[in-house]
Amino acid sequence: MIDIDFVIWDFDGVINDGIVDGRFVWADNIESDLGIPLQEFTHFVFNNTFIDVICGRKDLLEHISDWKEHTGFEGSAKSVLDYWFEKDARPDENILLIMDEVERFGVTNIIATNNENRRTTYIENEMGFSSKVEIVFSSGRIGSLKPQPGFFHHITTALKISPSRLLLIDDCEKNVASAASLGWQSHHFCNAEYLLLKKKLGLPQTI
Numbered sequence: 001m002i003d004i005d006f007v008i009w010d011f012d013g014v015i016n017d018g019i020v021d022g023r024f025v026w027a028d029n030i031e032s033d034l035g036i037p038l039q040e041f042t043h044f045v046f047n048n049t050f051i052d053v054i055c056g057r058k059d060l061l062e063h064i065s066d067w068k069e070h071t072g073f074e075g076s077a078k079s080v081l082d083y084w085f086e087k088d089a090r091p092d093e094n095i096l097l098i099m100d101e102v103e104r105f106g107v108t109n110i111i112a113t114n115n116e117n118r119r120t121t122y123i124e125n126e127m128g129f130s131s132k133v134e135i136v137f138s139s140g141r142i143g144s145l146k147p148q149p150g151f152f153h154h155i156t157t158a159l160k161i162s163p164s165r166l167l168l169i170d171d172c173e174k175n176v177a178s179a180a181s182l183g184w185q186s187h188h189f190c191n192a193e194y195l196l197l198k199k200k201l202g203l204p205q206t207i
Contacts, residue, residue: 001102001105001106001107001201001202001203002167002185002200002201002202004107004165004166004167004185005107005108005161005165005166006107006108006109006110006134006159006161006165006166006167007099007102007107007108007109007110007167007169007201008110008111008112008137008155008166008167008168008169008184009095009099009109009110009111009112009133009169010111010112010113010146010168010169010170010171010172010175010189011111011113011115011123012113012114012115013170013171013172013189014092014095014169014170014171014189015091015092015095015096015099015111015129016088016089016090016091016092017090017091017092018088018089018090024088025087025088025090026083026084026087026088027041027042027087028087029087030083033083034075034079034080034083036073036080040071041067044066044067044070044071045063045064045067049063050063051145053116053140054114054115054116054139054140054145055116055139055140055143055144055145056116056117056139056140056141056142056143057143059116059117059118060081060116060117060118060119061077061078061081061118064077064080064081065077068080081118085118085119085122085126089122089126089127091127092192094192094194094207095194096132097207098194098197098198098201098203099132099133101198101201101203101204102201102203105203108133108134109132109133109134110133110134110135110136110137110155110159111123111129111133111135111136111137111138112136112137112138112146112151112155112168113136113137113138113139114138114139114145114146115138115139115140116138116139116140117138117140117141118140120136120138120140120141123136124136135158137151137154137155137158139151142154146170146172146174146175146178147172147174147175147177147178147179148178149178149182152178152179152182152184153182156182162183163179163182163183163184164183164184164185166179166184166185167184167185167186167187167200167201168184168185168186168187169186169187169189169197169200170186170187170188170189171188171189171190173188176188187200194207195207
């Protein structure tokens with residue numbers, strides 16, 4: 001194992017395998033399951049104000065409620081949110097095994113994710129990651145998101161540690177580059193390259 005104190009894991013795209021061929025899998029059947037036209041939903045919800053949700057300036061349930069009022073959807077906003085979160089819970093078992101290996105070497109696992117507070121809480125509680133990692137840092141709680149320097153500064157300050165003792169694993173090159181520019185160690189995880197990830201971590205090359 002390489003000489004670090006913390007492995008900082010991105011959630012969506014690394015720990016959670018919710019994006020396939022560039023699409024969000026949770027939305028595949030939203031029209032047949034809930035009667036919600038996908039294009040209409042995504043156009044309204046993921047608009048230019050969604051950054052306020054991700055950074056914690058607007059509540060996600062309120063944002064979905066705005067969509068409900070706009071479209072006249074008969075179900076509850078909460079039922080849409082519950083569906084979204086449940087369908088989007090797709091942890092990568094190979095990554096979970098690697099996280100277990102990291103922990104056995106005495107290195108602490110942490111999650112750092114661009115997610116608002118409701119999904120952050122779902123990740124911790126319903127998905128059980130509060131018992132798998134030391135802490136979950138999220139943009140909704142920090143008020144800043146990757147790749148902004150403030151996101152990374154918040155983590156190093158909270159952990160009271162030199163950036164060089166942290167390793168970020170992220171599927172977004174901009175996030176990896178930003179962390180590296182601030183003195184973090186970093187690794188771009190893509191195409192499910194588990195062995196390359198294990199090599200970076202200094203772990204045995206087996207899956």
